[in-house]
Amino acid sequence: MAISMAGHFISSNSDQEAILFAHEVSVNASNALRRSGFNVMADLFQRSPPFFLPPQNSTLFAIRDSALRNTSLPPSLLRKILQFHTSTSMASMEDLLEKPQGSCIPTLFRHKNVAITKVDPRERLVEINHALISSPDMYLGNQIAIHGVLAPFSSVDFQDLSKGWEFVPSASCRSNSGQYSAFYESEDKVGWNRIVQLLSSNGYASFSIGLHSVLERIRTDSTSFESVTILAPPDLALLGSPSSLLDRAVRLHILPQRLTYRELASLPTRTLVKTLISDEYLEIEGVPDFISMLVINGVEIVAPDISISDKFVIHGISEALKMDALITT
Template structure:
């Protein structure tokens, strides 16, 4: 999705939120019971008809968004939309770009009526418009007409149907934003590709949190270049679940070619978590493998008393030990970047 398109959609998200709050709800002449009957022979005016139906049932945020930016919902020939209640949308403290992610995670590029969903086996996964991520049928009870997607109940099945579009109302969002400001806690579908995609999302979320922290802690140049090579590192190391990062405050790479930049950044990352105490307990001369293929860093100075916090790697002093630590990674601030005399431009 291009930058201009993202900016336009962000604007529509904000406008949809404003109109949801400040415009009076448009009441249609059609009265719908709790289990709503779908329209038959509906005209092709999807934005108007869908908006009217959703507003009449209290889904004003999604109704306004469909009215303002219908292309967000019908960018494919067919679609299924899962409408999140206003009460949920108004209580989500997330930025506009994440609202876009959340909404597109509730749109599937296939038309699926409630009967289509009941006919699929339990735990069936199907795609959404959010980064090719999938959602899953997690509960089925056709006798009582109960069906859950991502453990979220469909409260109003087939609230709106047209030949190419189906809309169902749900009790809440299919994803959460706990721990990290990214979509997480997604059900894992029964195929390896989906599992890998979920791993990538989680890894990226944690890396981005680390980059943000480094940027605000005096390591902006290193954080900037780390972010620029992030996709390549993740692509090459999908199973990288623990790591140690040595972050210099200044990094001189203006004269370096792209391949050397990649080597330099990876030379400062170790595919295992080493706290300062762990590093200090290692003997002088001990080598540690980095993400730069075939290249190691070395303990060149140890401490007698760990509390002195004096330790050098490749003759570069660790100035800010355990600067940032989580279950899977630790960041140590170092005085300067490691030298790479062996690297060729």
């Protein structure tokens, strides 16, 4: 009798813990997601019953709304995506910063791993499968941690996932983390990871996502320059476009030299400044009488010098530069 009662007590205790955890996720965690702008993920957790409930003592890497809103995935496939973005152990940002670069993180989806592809404790940057953690420690509960990431862990286009999620490979872990780290540090002389993070935190999330999506190509081509000027538009309409078109659109908004607003404004009218697109330039149109800010290729710089370092400067512009407005020399 005593044994039966003890067994019943343990079962009730376990059930109560599960109920409390489900409440924590559906209320506290979803509210934290919503406050940080992850509304799609918050909605999934606030359903009754929840669309997806991570296990206790786990870590969820929440995907930005812009990567999920325009998808029409069936529920079963969306659950698999969420499983792939959930680690089987709980880790705060501090925990992740202490892990060696190249470490593997097991996920809930069929024992597939994701890898820590970038760790920079000084800049407090972590990338997983090349996706930057843009919103660390959004929620730290007793049994779950939630971080926001700029892009999905896989480079697979969500629209192609109807063919099956099974072909997404598990990340390969590297034991020689020192060599791995040196490789990525040598690629990031400009400070690209910091630029991506600053764009996201200053309200230019779509351009941040676009830049991050094509960053490997730009890094490969960036051996000939060591500083950049970023002309960040508030919205990048080409996010869902083919990668070659997106790459071209992003490069149009980057100059391979560091130019502050004062330096740009001091250039003579009709000066051409080089972009990252080979042999194509933007034209400095000066400061017209009817507005107070500098105009480049018909677009106004509305937020000059948002962020300045020795290697880069970021300016906010009123709208995206038009692809058909390029000047070829």
